[in-house]
Amino acid sequence: MVEGPFLEFERPIIELEKKISDMKDFSVGENIELNGEIASMQKKLNKLREEIYTHLTRWQKVQLSRHPRRPYTLDYIKMMSHDFIELHGDRYFADDKAMVGGFAFIDKQPVMFVGQQKGRDTKEKLYRNFGMAHPEGYRKALRLFRLAEKFQVPIVVLIDTPGAFPGIGAEERGQAEAIARNIRDMSRIKVPIVIVIIGEGASGGALGVGIGDRVMMLEYSWYSVISPEGCAAILWRDAAKASEAAEALKLTSEDLMALGIIDKIIKEPPSGAHNNPDMAAVNVKKEILEALDELSKKPVEQLLEERLNKYRKIGVYNE
């Protein structure tokens, strides 16, 4: 049984789950055999779930990517790896709590993790600035990329951000410069880089840590040039038109696969990662290890050339 907040379109599933659970309790408590009924309800549940989840709109997928119970970066790091040591600070200004990173082992494979971190309750959300990094976050990330490069440790980036923070301090300290430099320098980092978009991949805030050799997206994550709300506010002059903007932006994992932007969609457990975080982590871990295994066989020159070409060829135009 699921505890905690849920989305409106999840309601019928949650209600049916509750019924089944009540029936199980009743069956045990009253010692009445209800296996047949429970099994048929379970069947109905599976069917209902399939129906709802195969017909999700893009906007519903965006909502899933922001699900309050969805696993965040540090959750994945904890579930996938061991001996994680978090590293702090950009050495210039501060330690940005919206961007985390550090060494860890995935099984026997040492990696450098970097990613945006969101908070779950109000206090934690504020502490993490809602997963919106400042320039010092991007500069910390670049410092860790360089550190990983120096000691030949491959890099794994988990992306989950509603955007780079738009604020006075962020502008004063050069948000644009920090992101631009990261994009340029990541393209030449001499160790394999695997990128996984685990939730929200909003614009420059995502791309600022998003250049790599393999780019994968969890099934119910999104990645685009702007958030649906931002797009709606500008083009529709009404942030409430976000669902229309989400449709127009073509921002889901399936869309990006079709557009040739990402290399792989990582399947989520039925009803989304939040309903079975462990299984989601198993899937993500498997894909990361496979990608690293393949990338580690390439000589550095080939790795960098292929990385450049990966981005060089993106674009649709007439000539």
Added chain:
Amino acid sequence: MAWFRKDKTGLTPQEKKNIPEGLWTKCKSCGEVVYSKKMEELLWVCPNCDFHFRISSQKYISLLLDDGYLDEYDVNLSSQDPLKFKDSKKYSDRIKQAQQKTGKIEGVTSGMGKIGGIEVSFAIMNFEFIGGSMGSVVGEKIARAIERAINNEIPLIIISSSGGARMQEGILSLMQMAKTSALLAILAEKKIPYISILTNPTTAGVMASYASLGDVILAEPKALLGFAGPRVIQQTIGQDLPEGFQSTEFFLAKGFVDCIVNRRDLRDTVIKFLHYMWRQ
């Protein structure tokens, strides 16, 4: 109730004039009224407050390049509508309108030219074309300009003016930031100079990619420069923004621009930098 609500029919396009017409021109910044012919002589820089009016890419070319000549490349690169994007207007119609309005096929003019006798790869963005926004074509033309600099071993000069990545091409627009910046890494490794010139306005996706990556970054006075637009910041933090925030002068004070350069000194300044950084 809805009966008193204003009928919204989406964005109403407002024809923005490329160059203010009429006998007299009022400065948008200080309100000074100047004889238009005089403004033309002053390269559309306000004699009272130094505000730089927006001028056409053709004007910059004549201002900057030897004999005002650019050997234009990639002239026929034009946009598709890969997402079949539609808001209040179809993207494909938006492109057509922009083409009619500007007489240009897309938001960048690029090619080869000379500055002070030095051959350069040159590109200039056109803000009048859908806000100078960067979609696949803008990204590709900038990428090719960088490649021309790499392949011919000649300096690169880009004049930017842009509201950012073009929303109507979604993720493809975002990836142009990656494409251009990755090529600039190669240019930097070859130690070929890149001079980035920022004009009003340069923000968001363009500012957060190639515009910020010049070996030297020059900017015209009083331009709007930044990552996020002022309106977005205001709404996010719920406060008024300080005076002069996100101006060229602010950018210089915070350490993100090398020099503020008046338009009339732009050519000489670029030549000086090339003399320091480039030996043919």
